[in-house]
Amino acid sequence: MKYNIEYYLKNSEIASKEFATFTQKQVDLIVEAVAKIGIEYSEEFAKLAVEETGMGKWEDKVEKNLLSTQYIYEDIKNLKTVGVISNNKESQIMEIAHPLGPILAIIPVTNPTSTLMFKILIALKTRNPIIISLPFRAKKVCSYVAKKLLEVAIETGAPKNVIQWVSTPNREMTRLMMRDNRLALILATGGKSLVTAAYSSGTPALGVGPGNVPVLIDSSFDIKFAVEQIIRSKTFDNGTICASEQAIIIEKKKTKELLKALEDANAYLLKEQEIPRLEEVVYDKKRENMSGEIVGKSANYIANLANINVPENTSLLVAKQTKIGKEYPLSSEILAPVIALYEVADFSEALKIAMKINQHGGKGHTATIFSNDESKIREYSICMDASRIIVNSPSSQGAVGGLCNNLSPSLTLGCGSGGRTSTTDNISARHLLNIQRIAKPKIKKKSFDFKNLFLKSEKVQAVI
Structure with a gap:
């Protein structure tokens, strides 16, 4: 069977080129508007999630939804994600933030609406268009949430296809998309098999291992x-x-x-x-x-x-x-x-x-x-x-951070090499940037005497 991954990836490429031109002010207005709509509808989204999945308690899912919107927004709202984000005159290093490109987000059925909103917010903050792979047992509520957030994002000036979702979830289609080199990153939160597939796809991935x-x-x-x-x-x-x-x-x-x-x-x-x-x-x-x-x-x-x-x-x-x-x-x-x-x-x-x-x-x-x-x-x-x-x-x-301590609030928890993932961090917008570093000389000279930059040990002298 052939799956139409071309439609989603082509739309993401177009959105990516446009989004890359946005200023920090434009980005921040979009992120604020999307966070506000998530907060406003947090109870409705929670009730719909429990109704469709039969999992959890809607009252607690409200708290999860607020973590993924209100707390996440507070954590990232002042984060610089466009252009020069630091300029250290002492080290002579300037850092410039660039978006990664199209991101594929895998959403778990256990925390569908909260993880969805979390991933959308951190992708928007970093100017990365996002394609969402919905969990089959929560496809209705996730489609509804994604549509709500996309509408307000576009109203605030975001590119047309900055948020996309596959309305009929299919694992094989997701796996095909994972392997496409137009994809910049996979944010994998879900079943063990899908997370494993993400890491073995050849596309950079940030995923979650199981907890015990x-x-x-x-x-x-x-x-x-x-x-x-x-x-x-x-x-x-x-x-x-x-x-x-x-x-x-x-x-x-x-x-x-x-x-x-x-x-x-x-x-x-x-x-x-x-x-x-x-x-x-x-x-x-x-x-x-x-x-x-x-x-x-x-x-x-x-x-x-x-x-x-x-x-x-x-x-x-x-x-x-x-x-x-x-x-x-x-x-x-x-x-x-x-x-x-x-x-x-x-x-x-x-x-x-x-x-x-x-x-x-x-x-x-x-x-x-x-x-x-x-x-x-x-x-x-x-x-x-x-x-x-x-x-x-x-x-x-x-x-998950932000509630009882000062860990970064997140709905995607890295598990390091022990959990066969690439970081131990609580994943946030900071992980969805390409940071370019401009390094100037430590001393202002036209040329360097490299021999004098090393300690004069016998071994070093022999090499020089």
């Missing part, structure tokens, strides 16, 4: 407070953020206190005989991945699916575990209000368990710790192969 986030609660920390933050994060939008906690690690002497705090927060501790039934419904052993049927669903929905009777107000399903690996499904990433619980003898054993969880499907992403001991926080951080260590705060809200 351990949360270590140090015995000296306030257990009740830690549990409140974990519940806040893990139940947020029914656990659809990949930086949400997947396993609690606690010293045995604090288990009783932890379980009481979990009970007070309406979490349900599974009985030993209930755990296999939960594993059956949350994990697809053939695919060696979480089951798509439970992603973003409530604790009650999942418990009913597993034929487990829980109170109606149950917030979180907690399962005690002792082992980690493919044979133990609950030690893996589950994007739903389900969490593993590991009891350990001391901090040293806690570190070992956290490292194993981190290595089991979460390398490069995020790890969390609750502790007041700086030496333990540092030791934990050094041991983890994680791009961000979230301290004494909810992991989901902490990792």
Whole structure:
């Protein structure tokens, strides 16, 4: 079957040439107008996303939509992205910002409207036209959002095809587009196979690896407070953020206190005989991945699916575990209000368990710790192969930045080499620029005596 990728790429090329001529003032007016419309419609977009996908909570998706518009706008509004962006007279280096060119953005079904608006805003800020590959299960709401944002962008002076989207999502078409050399960059947030395809396409890509986030609660920390933050994060939008906690690690002497705090927060501790039934419904052993049927669903929905009777107000399903690996499904990433619980003898054993969880499907992403001991926080951080260590705060809200800390707000979280991605940063507009550097001589001379620029070691003298 032939797919019409030519239409989208040709339109993007035309838009790219026009957009490259825009001034900073023109760009900033467009970005401000688009951000405002995203903020204005944040509730409507959230409700439509839940209605179409059946995932998450609309109230929490409103917060995600505001993060991707209001917080992102505040973060990038004063960023220089056109022409000379710095001129350091001391180093004699001037930096000039250029757009990359057409960008292909892959959108996940778990966070469709927020990720869509985030990627559109940072692309517009950097004068890059964007082509959007929509998730099949959220194609209606994403098409609606993209259309709204495009209309206001054009009204504010943006090129006609600065935002495009494939209204009928098709994976093969997306893969063909990825490999086209007219594409400048792929912003890949989505399923593992698509992210892998993006990195192997031959086109530069910025993507996200999977998360399997351990949360270590140090015995000296306030257990009740830690549990409140974990519940806040893990139940947020029914656990659809990949930086949400997947396993609690606690010293045995604090288990009783932890379980009481979990009970007070309406979490349900599974009985030993209930755990296999939960594993059956949350994990697809053939695919060696979480089951798509439970992603973003409530604790009650999942418990009913597993034929487990829980109170109606149950917030979180907690399962005690002792082992980690493919044979133990609950030690893996589950994007739903389900969490593993590991009891350990001391901090040293806690570190070992956290490292194993981190290595089991979460390398490069995020790890969390609750502790007041700086030496333990540092030791934990050094041991983890994680791009961000979230301290004494909810992991989901902490990792995306801007809410609980000063990380750059983002809906695309780099996972570095550990997660097989190209950066550990929270992706933002800064990553969508080609920076040209004009380097002037350190000393004003017509010619250089290169021999005198080097130390006079015997080895150097021999080379000279």
